[in-house]
Structures are given as C-alpha cells and as structure tokens.
Amino acid sequence: MFPLSHMMKAFIRKGQLTVIDADGKPHVFKGEPGPEVTMRLTDRKLYRTLVFNSELAAGEAYMDGTLRFENGSTLRDFLTLFSINRLSLGSYPIQKVLRAIKMRFRKRQQSNVKGxxxxxxxxxxxxxxxxxxxxxxxxxxxxxxxxxxxxxxxxxxxxxxxxxxxxxxxxxxxxxxxxxxxxxxxxxxxxxxxxxxxxxxxxxxxxxxxxxxxxxxxxxxxxxxxxxxxxxxxxxxxxxxxxxxxxxxxxxxxxxxxxxxxxxxxxxxxxxxxxxxxxxxxxxxxxxxxxxxxxxxxxxxxxxxxxxxxxxxxxxxxxxxxxxxxxxxxxxxxxxxxxxxxxxxxxxxxxxxxxxxxxxxxxxxxxxxxxxxxxxxxxxxxxxxxxxxxxxxxxxxxxxxxxxxxxxxxxxx
Structure with a gap:
C-alpha cells in the first residue's frame, strides 16, 4: 500500500478511513472523532494513482467499480470525509509540488476560444x-x-x-x-x-x-x-x-x-x-x-x-x-x-x-x-x-x- 498509506496518515485528521487493499487486508487511518468510512480497493494501481492524481483517480475508480464502499459506508460518506480533510491533503508535500506544476498549465486547461x-x-x-x-x-x-x-x-x-x-x-x-x-x-x-x-x-x-x-x-x-x-x-x-x-x-x-x-x-x-x-x-x-x-x-x-x-x-x-x-x-x-x-x-x-x-x-x-x-x-x-x-x-x-x-x-x- 505504500506510498498511499503514507499519504493517508497525513490526510485523515478528522474521522476514520478504513482501506481494504486488493489482498483483503484492512488499513485504518484515524484522526479526531468524525465520520467513519470503509473503502475497498481492488486494483493495485490505485496505490500510486491515488497519491499522484487523487481526485481524478478516485473518481475514475468509483466509475469503474475498482473503488467501492462497504460496512454501510456510501459515496456521500466518503466525499464528506474527503471534504473535511481536504486542507491536510493539499498540504501533503507531493500534492503541493504537483499543484505548483499544474498551476503553470491552467490557462491551457481553461481555453475557451470560439469554437x-x-x-x-x-x-x-x-x-x-x-x-x-x-x-x-x-x-x-x-x-x-x-x-x-x-x-x-x-x-x-x-x-x-x-x-x-x-x-x-x-x-x-x-x-x-x-x-x-x-x-x-x-x-x-x-x-x-x-x-x-x-x-x-x-x-x-x-x-x-x-x-x-x-x-x-x-x-x-x-x-x-x-x-x-x-x-x-x-x-x-x-x-x-x-x-x-x-x-x-x-x-x-x-x-x-x-x-x-x-x-x-x-x-x-x-x-x-x-x-x-x-x-x-x-x-x-x-x-x-x-x-x-x-x-x-x-x-x-x-x-x-x-x-x-x-x-x-x-x-x-x-x-x-x-x-x-x-x-x-x-x-x-x-x-x-x-x-x-x-x-x-x-x-x-x-x-x-x-x-x-x-x-x-x-x-x-x-x-x-x-x-x-x-x-x-x-x-x-x-x-x-x-x-x-x-x-x-x-x-x-x-x-x-x-x-x-x-x-x-x-x-x-
């Protein structure tokens, strides 16, 4: 699960996220009292893509069914947990570096010329x-x-x-x-x-x-x-x-x-x-x-x-x-x-x-x-x-x- 587990430890400051990996092993990341979510990953590639492109990888994995929720957890529960911890994710070193790089290309990302x-x-x-x-x-x-x-x-x-x-x-x-x-x-x-x-x-x-x-x-x-x-x-x-x-x-x-x-x-x-x-x-x-x-x-x-x-x-x-x-x-x-x-x-x-x-x-x-x-x-x-x-x-x-x-x-x- 490394480097995902390293990022999750820094990410979850409030609430608890239990990640069940592709081998069925649970990993618990816990902060202050808050929402509790259980998530299963069935694709090992997510261990890296969730670190280097978190939002894109999470969204695509949910669409593909390789990220799903168990023990009564729902997508809403997960996105609530994600939202209340978003600032800690943004301050994670790799995320800060990637954000700085992406900001250089944001004009190209927002191109809306005629046609x-x-x-x-x-x-x-x-x-x-x-x-x-x-x-x-x-x-x-x-x-x-x-x-x-x-x-x-x-x-x-x-x-x-x-x-x-x-x-x-x-x-x-x-x-x-x-x-x-x-x-x-x-x-x-x-x-x-x-x-x-x-x-x-x-x-x-x-x-x-x-x-x-x-x-x-x-x-x-x-x-x-x-x-x-x-x-x-x-x-x-x-x-x-x-x-x-x-x-x-x-x-x-x-x-x-x-x-x-x-x-x-x-x-x-x-x-x-x-x-x-x-x-x-x-x-x-x-x-x-x-x-x-x-x-x-x-x-x-x-x-x-x-x-x-x-x-x-x-x-x-x-x-x-x-x-x-x-x-x-x-x-x-x-x-x-x-x-x-x-x-x-x-x-x-x-x-x-x-x-x-x-x-x-x-x-x-x-x-x-x-x-x-x-x-x-x-x-x-x-x-x-x-x-x-x-x-x-x-x-x-x-x-x-x-x-x-x-x-x-x-x-x-």
Missing part, C-alpha cells in the same frame, strides 16, 4: 433534455436556487432566485435585456412576463436553444423573447440590462478581460449587468482534473480576487455584491435525491458507469459547497456609480412587489 467553447458546452449540456428532466426542477433551472425558508421546494427556491435576479436588474418597460448563457430559457421567459421587456437569450447548446425556443412559442412570447445559438462575443447590439447565470464558470481566467470588455461595450452608461457565478473563498487555483475531464471541460470557478482585478481594469462599478453560501449545497442535495429516484432510467439511457459518474459529480459538488470553499456570488455592474438606487432596500422591496405581480399575472413559467 472550442461550443465543443466544451456541448460535452455537458447536449446530453439530452430528457436526461436533465430527471433531476432538475419542472422548469429546468440548472443553477443555484435561493432558499428563503429551509423547507421550501426546489421549484419555490428556483422561483425565488429568478425574482432576486429580476430585482437587481431594476427593469423598466421597454428595456432590452441580454441573457448570456440562457439555459433552457426560464429566466428570459420570467422577465418578459414580469415586465414589458424584450429579451435575447444566447447559448452554445443546441438542445437548450431548441427547447427554449419552443417554450417561448408555447407561451406566446416569441414576439418579445428569442433564443439564439450564438457565442456572446458575436453579439453587437446594445442592451439596457444584461444578466448571466451559471455561464461565467465556463469563461476561463485568460478570457475574463474579453468578457468584461464585451459587457462594457454592450450596455449604455446607465446600463446594469448582473453576474451570477460560482466562485471560491480561497486563493486562485484550478478545477479538479476529474471535473475537467468528465463533466466541464475548460471550466473554472474563480477566486473573487481574480474577478475584481479585471473588473477594475475595465472601469466598471461594482454597485452590489451578494454571496449565496449554502444555497447551492441545498440545491444539489435536491438534485441528488431526484437523480437517485430516477437512477434506473439514467442507466437505461446510458449505462452504469455514466450513472456512477454523475453520482460522483453531484455529491462531490454538494460537499464543495457544504464543507469546502465554494460559494455563489451575485455581482451587479455598471459603467456609472448611480445606475442602480444607492440604498439597497430596493432589492427587498422589489421582491415583495414581484411576489404580488406573479400572483396577479398568474406567471407560471
């Missing part, structure tokens, strides 16, 4: 709408929900999120709105029903664009809402308001200047942009190798320091900043529960390995937001300091007014 960006998006979002319907809310919002109360349904929390974003956009009748990375169209359709505005949604996913267009047609909103298969960098119109939800994670650090430059040119001096993105509270880093390879090629959730630097260089005012800290952990927990209820259907659509891959993705992401360094931030931007009201009460007041308007107008999308 390549569309291929990266298609890898994840064009799996098929029927697949995403198995675990998302009824309107297919694939981003962090906003739980005003802990017992709210996923559908209620996603509506809360749309309402919160709309409040920060300070919409007025007659405005033109751009939705960058529009997903399956729910935010654009909600805004058009809420206020008399025109909305253009752009996406690089063919599946999303097709369904969003159909939804606009079904709602009778095709005159004011349109969805295009288009890179945001190819948009040249001017918009009073710009919103982007869950897309910035796919931009890549080397393209941040390009992104904020484009925002600057797309809106007038009194325009407002609202950016909803995953970030992290730790210093700049990189996405896990497993996540990049299997789930989100080219993706990276930034440190706030990486974002502010480029915003400043592009002379944009940050007129509001809000952090949604545990809301995404709760959102992901809902997704995991719905995914597990439909797991047999996922296996029928794809196969067992694919189902294991998505289990690993969803649960590991939940842990990143529950006990790791991940968070979601809302950043409101403008070219002028007074484009939005200078007292923040308006965000709460507008949300209350929109609740009444939703009921009056019977907004269902």
């Amino acid at each position: 390549e960006a569309q291929r990266n998006v298609a890898h994840h979002y064009d799996l098929g709408n029927d697949f995403y319907k198995l675990f998302l809310d009824e309107h297919m919002l694939y981003s962090c929900a906003y739980f005003r109360e802990p017992d709210e349904t996923l559908e209620q929390a996603q509506r809360n999120k749309l309402r919160l974003l709309a409040s920060k956009l300070c919409l007025r009748p007659g405005m033109k709105v751009l939705d960058i990375g529009c997903g399956w169209g729910d935010l654009a359709l909600y805004l058009a029903q809420l206020e008399d505005v025109e909305v253009l949604g752009v996406t690089l996913s063919k599946e999303q664009q097709a369904l969003a267009t159909q939804r606009a047609r079904d709602a009778g909103l095709e005159g004011r809402v349109r969805f295009e298969l288009r890179d945001y960098r190819e948009v040249n119109e001017t918009f009073d308001r710009i919103v982007s939800v869950g897309m910035f994670e796919h931009v890549g650090v080397s393209h941040y200047d390009e992104f904020f430059k484009k925002l600057n040119t797309l809106m007038p001096d009194d325009g407002i942009a609202v950016l909803h993105s995953i970030g992290h509270m730790s210093p700049p880093g990189m996405a896990s190798a497993w996540l990049r390879k299997y789930i989100f090629p080219g993706a990276y959730s930034p440190a706030l320091s990486e974002v502010f630097e480029v915003v400043e260089q592009n002379h944009l005012w940050v007129s509001d900043l809000e952090f949604l800290r545990v809301h995404y952990a709760t959102t992901l927990k809902h997704w995991v529960e719905r995914f597990e209820k439909n797991r047999d259907k996922v296996v029928d659509m794809y196969d067992e390995r694919f189902a294991r891959m998505w289990e690993f993705y969803l649960i590991s992401c939940e842990m990143m937001f529950r006990t790791g360094s991940q968070l979601v931030f809302h950043m409101q931007l403008s070219r002028s300091r007074d484009a939005a009201p200078i007292v923040r009460d308006y965000i709460t007041d507008r949300q209350k007014a929109y609740i009444v308007r939703e009921q009056t107008l019977n907004i269902t999308l």
Whole structure:
C-alpha cells in the first residue's frame, strides 16, 4: 500500500478511513472523532494513482467499480470525509509540488476560444433534455436556487432566485435585456412576463436553444423573447440590462478581460449587468482534473480576487455584491435525491458507469459547497456609480412587489 498509506496518515485528521487493499487486508487511518468510512480497493494501481492524481483517480475508480464502499459506508460518506480533510491533503508535500506544476498549465486547461467553447458546452449540456428532466426542477433551472425558508421546494427556491435576479436588474418597460448563457430559457421567459421587456437569450447548446425556443412559442412570447445559438462575443447590439447565470464558470481566467470588455461595450452608461457565478473563498487555483475531464471541460470557478482585478481594469462599478453560501449545497442535495429516484432510467439511457459518474459529480459538488470553499456570488455592474438606487432596500422591496405581480399575472413559467 505504500506510498498511499503514507499519504493517508497525513490526510485523515478528522474521522476514520478504513482501506481494504486488493489482498483483503484492512488499513485504518484515524484522526479526531468524525465520520467513519470503509473503502475497498481492488486494483493495485490505485496505490500510486491515488497519491499522484487523487481526485481524478478516485473518481475514475468509483466509475469503474475498482473503488467501492462497504460496512454501510456510501459515496456521500466518503466525499464528506474527503471534504473535511481536504486542507491536510493539499498540504501533503507531493500534492503541493504537483499543484505548483499544474498551476503553470491552467490557462491551457481553461481555453475557451470560439469554437472550442461550443465543443466544451456541448460535452455537458447536449446530453439530452430528457436526461436533465430527471433531476432538475419542472422548469429546468440548472443553477443555484435561493432558499428563503429551509423547507421550501426546489421549484419555490428556483422561483425565488429568478425574482432576486429580476430585482437587481431594476427593469423598466421597454428595456432590452441580454441573457448570456440562457439555459433552457426560464429566466428570459420570467422577465418578459414580469415586465414589458424584450429579451435575447444566447447559448452554445443546441438542445437548450431548441427547447427554449419552443417554450417561448408555447407561451406566446416569441414576439418579445428569442433564443439564439450564438457565442456572446458575436453579439453587437446594445442592451439596457444584461444578466448571466451559471455561464461565467465556463469563461476561463485568460478570457475574463474579453468578457468584461464585451459587457462594457454592450450596455449604455446607465446600463446594469448582473453576474451570477460560482466562485471560491480561497486563493486562485484550478478545477479538479476529474471535473475537467468528465463533466466541464475548460471550466473554472474563480477566486473573487481574480474577478475584481479585471473588473477594475475595465472601469466598471461594482454597485452590489451578494454571496449565496449554502444555497447551492441545498440545491444539489435536491438534485441528488431526484437523480437517485430516477437512477434506473439514467442507466437505461446510458449505462452504469455514466450513472456512477454523475453520482460522483453531484455529491462531490454538494460537499464543495457544504464543507469546502465554494460559494455563489451575485455581482451587479455598471459603467456609472448611480445606475442602480444607492440604498439597497430596493432589492427587498422589489421582491415583495414581484411576489404580488406573479400572483396577479398568474406567471407560471
């Protein structure tokens, strides 16, 4: 088991991990009181690969079935144990050296030039709408929900999120709105029903664009809402308001200047942009190798320091900043529960390995937001300091007014 046993002794500071090796011999690694997990390894190659590429090797081994859990332990238990001990793993000498080497190549890892960006998006979002319907809310919002109360349904929390974003956009009748990375169209359709505005949604996913267009047609909103298969960098119109939800994670650090430059040119001096993105509270880093390879090629959730630097260089005012800290952990927990209820259907659509891959993705992401360094931030931007009201009460007041308007107008999308 060496060198894996050496690393595990340094890794487990809280809880207990029992590793049963390929010969059936148990190895116990114990720290302070905490979760207890039993894991079996059936491939001797894992003794080394788990040391030199921990996250990639663990994810692939779970997908392949060469890493499995026993004595009542589950993947969730293991990923919880991993998450609460992650800092000690990061400080292990070999991991520190490997991280330093990998950081030199992170710009290449986050390449999202035109064409390549569309291929990266298609890898994840064009799996098929029927697949995403198995675990998302009824309107297919694939981003962090906003739980005003802990017992709210996923559908209620996603509506809360749309309402919160709309409040920060300070919409007025007659405005033109751009939705960058529009997903399956729910935010654009909600805004058009809420206020008399025109909305253009752009996406690089063919599946999303097709369904969003159909939804606009079904709602009778095709005159004011349109969805295009288009890179945001190819948009040249001017918009009073710009919103982007869950897309910035796919931009890549080397393209941040390009992104904020484009925002600057797309809106007038009194325009407002609202950016909803995953970030992290730790210093700049990189996405896990497993996540990049299997789930989100080219993706990276930034440190706030990486974002502010480029915003400043592009002379944009940050007129509001809000952090949604545990809301995404709760959102992901809902997704995991719905995914597990439909797991047999996922296996029928794809196969067992694919189902294991998505289990690993969803649960590991939940842990990143529950006990790791991940968070979601809302950043409101403008070219002028007074484009939005200078007292923040308006965000709460507008949300209350929109609740009444939703009921009056019977907004269902």
